[in-house]
Amino acid sequence: MRTVDGTEPGTESAAGPVTRELAAIWGELLDLEPDAVPPDVSFVRLGGDSVLTVRLSALVRSRLAVELALSDVTVEITLDGLADLVRRRTGGTARALPVDIEHRPDPGAPFPLMPLQQGYFIGQQGAWELSYDSAHFYADVALTGMDGDEAAEALEDALGRLARHQPMLRARVLPDGTQRVLHPDEPGAVPVPRLYDLRDADGATVRATLASVRDEMSTAGPDPQHGPGVDVRLSLLPGGLGRLHTAMSLLTLDGWSATLLNRELLALAADWNAVPAPLEVDFGDYVTAQDRLRDTAAWAADRDWWWARLDGVPSAPALPLRADPRDVRPTLMGTRSAHLSAPRWAALRDHCTARDVTPSAAMLAAFAVVLARWGGHRRMLLNSLQLNRLPLHPDVHRVFGAFAATMLLPVEPVPGRPFAELARDAQRTLTDAAAHNLISGVEVSRELARRRGTTRPVGPVVFQSTLGMDAAVGEGQVESAGPLGDLDFADYYHQLRTPQVALEARFYELHGEMAAVFSLVDELFDPAEVDAAFAGLRALIEALADGPAWDEPVDLPSARDPGPAPGLTLDRLPEGAAEAAGGPPRDDLEQRICALWEDVLGVPVLDRATTFFALGGDSLLAVRALARLAGDGPVPTVREFLDAPTVAGLAASVRARTDAA
Numbered sequence: 001m002r003t004v005d006g007t008e009p010g011t012e013s014a015a016g017p018v019t020r021e022l023a024a025i026w027g028e029l030l031d032l033e034p035d036a037v038p039p040d041v042s043f044v045r046l047g048g049d050s051v052l053t054v055r056l057s058a059l060v061r062s063r064l065a066v067e068l069a070l071s072d073v074t075v076e077i078t079l080d081g082l083a084d085l086v087r088r089r090t091g092g093t094a095r096a097l098p099v100d101i102e103h104r105p106d107p108g109a110p111f112p113l114m115p116l117q118q119g120y121f122i123g124q125q126g127a128w129e130l131s132y133d134s135a136h137f138y139a140d141v142a143l144t145g146m147d148g149d150e151a152a153e154a155l156e157d158a159l160g161r162l163a164r165h166q167p168m169l170r171a172r173v174l175p176d177g178t179q180r181v182l183h184p185d186e187p188g189a190v191p192v193p194r195l196y197d198l199r200d201a202d203g204a205t206v207r208a209t210l211a212s213v214r215d216e217m218s219t220a221g222p223d224p225q226h227g228p229g230v231d232v233r234l235s236l237l238p239g240g241l242g243r244l245h246t247a248m249s250l251l252t253l254d255g256w257s258a259t260l261l262n263r264e265l266l267a268l269a270a271d272w273n274a275v276p277a278p279l280e281v282d283f284g285d286y287v288t289a290q291d292r293l294r295d296t297a298a299w300a301a302d303r304d305w306w307w308a309r310l311d312g313v314p315s316a317p318a319l320p321l322r323a324d325p326r327d328v329r330p331t332l333m334g335t336r337s338a339h340l341s342a343p344r345w346a347a348l349r350d351h352c353t354a355r356d357v358t359p360s361a362a363m364l365a366a367f368a369v370v371l372a373r374w375g376g377h378r379r380m381l382l383n384s385l386q387l388n389r390l391p392l393h394p395d396v397h398r399v400f401g402a403f404a405a406t407m408l409l410p411v412e413p414v415p416g417r418p419f420a421e422l423a424r425d426a427q428r429t430l431t432d433a434a435a436h437n438l439i440s441g442v443e444v445s446r447e448l449a450r451r452r453g454t455t456r457p458v459g460p461v462v463f464q465s466t467l468g469m470d471a472a473v474g475e476g477q478v479e480s481a482g483p484l485g486d487l488d489f490a491d492y493y494h495q496l497r498t499p500q501v502a503l504e505a506r507f508y509e510l511h512g513e514m515a516a517v518f519s520l521v522d523e524l525f526d527p528a529e530v531d532a533a534f535a536g537l538r539a540l541i542e543a544l545a546d547g548p549a550w551d552e553p554v555d556l557p558s559a560r561d562p563g564p565a566p567g568l569t570l571d572r573l574p575e576g577a578a579e580a581a582g583g584p585p586r587d588d589l590e591q592r593i594c595a596l597w598e599d600v601l602g603v604p605v606l607d608r609a610t611t612f613f614a615l616g617g618d619s620l621l622a623v624r625a626l627a628r629l630a631g632d633g634p635v636p637t638v639r640e641f642l643d644a645p646t647v648a649g650l651a652a653s654v655r656a657r658t659d660a661a
Helices: 017-030 050-064 079-089 115-123 151-165 203-219 255-270 283-295 297-310 342-354 359-375 419-434 441-452 469-473 527-546 588-601 619-632 638-643 647-660
Strands: 136-144 171-173 178-181 194-197 230-237 241-249 334-340 380-386 405-411 461-465 486-497 503-510 513-520
Touching: 017 050, 017 079, 050 079, 050 419, 115 405, 115 441, 115 619, 136 203, 151 230, 151 255, 203 230, 203 241, 203 486, 241 255, 283 297, 297 441, 334 342, 334 527, 342 359, 342 513, 342 527, 359 380, 359 405, 359 419, 359 461, 359 503, 359 527, 380 419, 380 441, 405 419, 405 441, 486 503, 513 527, 588 619, 588 647, 619 638, 638 647
Parallel strands: 194 230, 380 461, 461 503
Antiparallel strands: 136 241, 136 486, 171 178, 230 241, 334 513, 380 405, 503 513
16 A cells, blocks of 8 residues: 555655645745745745744645644644654544634634634723724725726726625624624625725815824724625825725624735726636635534644643733723824835845744744833733634635634743843744634633633733735735826825723734834833833844844843832732632622523532632623523623622622713
C-alpha cells in the first residue's frame, strides 16, 4: 500500500506529490515560484505571518483533504516539516477540527451571535462601562481625478452589487440577540450611499460640511439593529476632488471584512461589468459550523487548557487613572498615531525575518515594554483582538462577517535581555494562545471575571495587529476606482469606538507604510503620560527599524507586580454595591426572580446572594432575563444590574424603580 505522497509507508519523498502541492501553496501565499521554496526554511523567514497560516491550513484542507490542528501550522514550520505532518495526518491521526461547513437549509433563518458580537450587542445597550451607542469604525479618504457626473451612480451600483454578493451587508441583529440576513428584495436590505454635491460650494461651506459629516459618522455609526451595518457616503468637491466616507458596525463586520469591502467596492466601481467569484459559504454557515465545535473534544480541550491557567494570570497594567471608568461617558476615543515610512517598514520586516519573529510579535513585545515602563511593573494581562477565521473552508477568507475574537495574553518582559529575546517570548505567547482559540477570549474573560468575583472588564488594555493581513486577503490594494478617481492615502482619517476598552494599541499597514495607533478614552488618563508612552513606543519602533536595538538589553522596571499606589489604577477598581445577606428569597418579588432565573439558566436558584454569573449566566442571558421581567413593571438597566447581579440586588433595583415610577 502506498501513501498519498506516492511512497511506501515509512519512507520519505521530498519531491513527491504532497511536497510539490505544498510548495505550490507556499508559492501562492508568499509570492514565490514553487521550485524556489526551500524545504528547510521557516514560513516566517520566507515572509509568512500568523494571518497567512489560516489560509495555508484552509488550502491544505481543500487541496489535500487533510485536517491540521491549529497548533500544527505555526509560522516556524518548514516545508519539509509540513509535508511530514501531512503524511502523518493521512496515516490515521484524528481530525483537528471535527466539523464540516455546509449551507444552511434556509439562508434567511436567524443564527446566533458570536461571543464578541454579543459583547458589542450588549455594549450598545449601555450595559458596559465605557460603552457607546454604536461600536463601529469610521474612515474617510481623499479622492483625486474624479468624474463628478459618473461617480455617484458608479458607487451606488457597486454597493448594490456588492450587497447582493456579500450577505452580511444585508444583516440585521434582532432584539433577542440573534442575527439574520435579509433577502436582497426586502425593503431597505441593500444599503444606498448618500451624496454631498459640493462642486459649486465655496471653501467655507466645503470645510463645514466635511467636518459635519465626519463628526456625525464618527459619533453615530450604522446600527444593524435598525438598518444596514454599513454607511457609505461620497462628497463631490470642486476641481475633480472628492472624499469617500465609510462607517461599518463591528456588530456585523470585522477588520478583515473592512479591507475586503474597500477593495471589492472600489473594484466594482471601476468596472461596471465586474462579477465577483461566487461564494460557496456565508457567515451564517460558518457560525453554525463553529457552534457545533462546542460539542467536540477539541473545544473541551481548549477550554481545559485555559481554565487550568486562569488562577495564575495577572491583572491589567497598573496604569494611573484620572477617573473611575464607571463614571465616564465617552463619545469618541482619543487618538495618537504615527507612520513608519515604506523603506523603514521594509527594514523592520527584514530585521524580524532575520530573527524568525513576526512583526506582530515584535509589536506586542514593544507595547509590553512601554506599558511596563508606564505602569512600573512587568507582569500584566493584555487583551488581543484576533482575526480568528478558522480554516473550515477555502472561501472563509473571502466572506464578510464578524469573525473576530478576543484572546487573553499574559505577558512579562524580562529585564536585562535583548529585545530579540523579548520578541521571541511574545511570539511563543501568541502561538500558544492561538493554538487553543476554539474557545473565545470573551468566554475566557467571563470565567476569569467569575473567579475574581467582578463584573468589571478584566482586559481593558488591548493589543491589535493586522500586519500581514493585506497579503493574507490576497490581491493588491485598489488605488484607482474608475469614475471615483484615485485614492490619496496621504489624506486619510479614521476613528474607532469599542466598548470596555480603556486603551488599545493598533498596528496595521496602509499604502506600503506601517501605522501605529493608540485609541483611548481620554477622560481616564493624564494626557502628558499618554504622550510620553506613545513617544516611547514610536522611538522603540524607529530603533528597531534601525537594527542595533534588537541586540541591546531592554531597560525595564525591577518590580514584577504592581505595588501600592496613592491613587486609582486600572488594575484595582472598586466593585459595585455591597454584598447582600445570603439565604432563601425573602418575599414574592425575590421568589419570582428566582423562578425566572431558574427558567433562563436551567439550574436551581436557592440563595438570594448568589450572582447571576456564578450560576452560569452571561450578559446576553441577563438582557433576556431583564426583558422578561420588564413585562411585570419597571426594571433596572443592564449596567445597574451588573452593579448588583444577585436576586437580592435585582429585587432592590426593581423596588427602587417602582417607587420612582
